Amino acid sequence: MRDRAIDATRAVAIAGVVLGHWLVTGLVLAPGGDLSQASPLAAMPWLSPATWVLQTLGLFFFAGGYAAARSHTSAPRRLVKLVPPVAGFCALWATVLLAATAAGVPDVTLHTVGKLAISPLWFLLPFAALIALTGPLRWAGLAAVPPAIAVVAVADAGLGSLPLTLVAAWLVPYALGVALATGRLTAHRAGPVLAIGGAAAMAVLVLVLDYPASAVGVPGAGRSNLYPPSLFTLALATAQIGLALLARPWLSRRRTPRLAGLLNRAAMPVYLWHQSALIVVVTGSAWLAGGRALPGLHTTPGDLGWAAARAAWLPAFAVVLVALCRLAGQHTSTNRPSASHGSLGCKMADGSEPGRPLEVIAVRDSDPPSHSRAARQLS
Template sequence: MRRRLGQLARETPAERERYLDLLRAVAIAAVVIGHWLIIVIDYDRSGRLTGRSALVELSAGRPGTWLFQVMPIFFLVGGYANAASLNSHRQRGGRSVDWLLDRCGRLLRPTTALIVVLAGAALGAQLVGADAEQVRPVVWFATIPLWFLAAYLAVVALTPLTYALHRRFGLAVPVVLLALVVGGDLARLTGPESYASGNFLFGWLAVHQFGYAWRDSRTRTGRGGGGLLRTQLPMGPTVGVGLLLGGFAALLALTLAGPYPVSMVNIPGERLHNMSPPSIALLANATWQLGLILLLRGPAERWLHRHRPWLVVIAANAVVLTVFLWHITAAVLLVGALDALHALPTPAVGSAAWWLWRLPWLVTLTVVLAILVAVFSPIETGAGRRSEFLPGWPIGSSGSIRRRGGGDSARVVAMSERMVPRAVLTGAGIAAVVAALLDNSLTSKDSPDPLGLPTAALVSYLAGAAVLRWLRSRPDRREAAPAAPPSSPGPSPNDTART
């Protein structure tokens, strides 16, 4: 694999937007380190392990979430990557539904591995005598990252529509979405939190749209000029400074003078939350981060054209989803091992001993996560499949549809497609997966589920994932665009980037 990564680094076209890959890697590192830093493990009065966020007690650390809350960066990079990938797929004659199936497959393969392993471990634990009420909190904790996949899958599913809106209405689209977020926030200020449920979609879609505009600026496509109908994101240093200062000023006003909490992650007991659902304060935080990103873009691109830094970024992106999905499981395994050895430190939050414990805690977690990544990353990298070796790499043609089989199987496929259109089945599969991930996140961690996950959610997820996998593997009725020959240089790297 090291030799292959070196080859990819050497063959990277000069025009590739390498900065996107760096942002993705830095963002995932911030999420992992941030989660590990704020995890507090203790024992309750009955001697059972419990987990909570240190920010509940460590209020002075809450402004630190302004830096570590980088989920908007994933959606920004995702907008650029999804627009590039969809454009490339269509230029090869592919249909949006097949693009969507390919995109979902890349996300769901490593996610399914996590879910199946956790369900199997939960069943095994109960077979050896563990109580279901003890198993569910552990699995719930390990599946915390899955809420992000639910939101991102929904945004990806809407990409053909939202990209079309971007091409027609440009920056007016995220402006309207931001207005909807404000409306949701005003509603929950006077009523229950559920009044802002639409912000779960509107907030992330708004950030995703700016990713489209960034790509148009980078590739000089779409409309420039002034006004909200422009599709290109202004990229100059003046714009970066304005976004940085304006976003930070708005964040200070909304959190210190306004009604929003300082923390950009949810803390139990607060009247409002910034993250779930996304608030206008979270988007103000994303605004200053975008300004900083634009200001650092030039120096970062120059640095990334050096071989060694770029090689590290390539390696990180090859396993980025595996790292994200398994980093909480790494903490679960380490805590379980230390508890079994009666060697789990539980110093008071904020004490000198607690801070000193952070360093060996982070180092040991890194080792555990590295082992998990070594075991499960082949699922993400495609176990050696050329077309899916590295996110965003122009190798092969993963968007093409393979034709296989014939005779009776072909007739069955043709009959099934006449009964239920391919697009409808794709939408149903994605809806089942998203609903399952949301159900797991919303179900109490104290629910006594036999497999650690809500039974209905587990069935819904596996059924939806199975339908999507079946659709990816079956032939399409229409003739697919031929794959590029191995000797072909393939499409532009800016048209094959993915997240």
């Protein structure tokens, strides 16, 4: 039996990450054909609160921690399952960039496209580290959270190192997911505390301590809440997890929507390839249009007109993303691809069928001791 609330949380997390990147990543086409990156948040900073909804990485790690704690698969095996999709991703993009270089694509465009394409790979460092730490986190419980917060606070003061800060920051939501799975966190008690406490911390950090209001980095800004993750990022993740816990009883009684199920089954391919889908649409449309800049794709993101035009392109990004997932699955699996049962057409990189979750991120809720605890948490 699957945990419907966690499925819904994971689906919201991956949808937020994808939509957030698609909406805030502007690629500007210069008259000479160069592509450079820009952000609508630089021109419209009053849109920053929208990033509080779309920056859902905290929920992603929270669901990942829950899944890892409930899994019967060992950490080494879970880490090995990451290799085929990542290797296929890197191989395909290496081929594309080498071909583009040989074809004489301008260096500015190569740098912009390459950086954007490989940007999802940063996720692997903290995620792999946290998978390896799942056993100790099961033992430590919530006691691991305060030291992790302290590491992030030190980094905010300019004294931390990026790898350690990345792991410490995302350990907080991951540990909360582990605690929920092992019965050390109860939804009805922790939900209000985390939601209210996280929101209050966000307000203090922005209004009193002068942290940026945007949950994502803004080109040209002197400080970012996401690179490296700051205390604001932890506060946002805490508030989002609190809301997810408050909604947990309601979500557990509802049937999982079909789209949520599809996103769960293809979470890793979708995460790896969503920026690539944006690149394919932007560059392909520029070629088809003969180098003419199209609104929302190649124009400078400076007003709400650009935002509306970008939103109109979202279906095209989604179609290309499905195609890329299927292509990637065919090149990273030795089994015959399948698009049955209404799946996204993404053959899982570990060779599993679309109807079965990639256990690196999603697992079945089948552990009897934890299952009984989860039932009590919903009461």
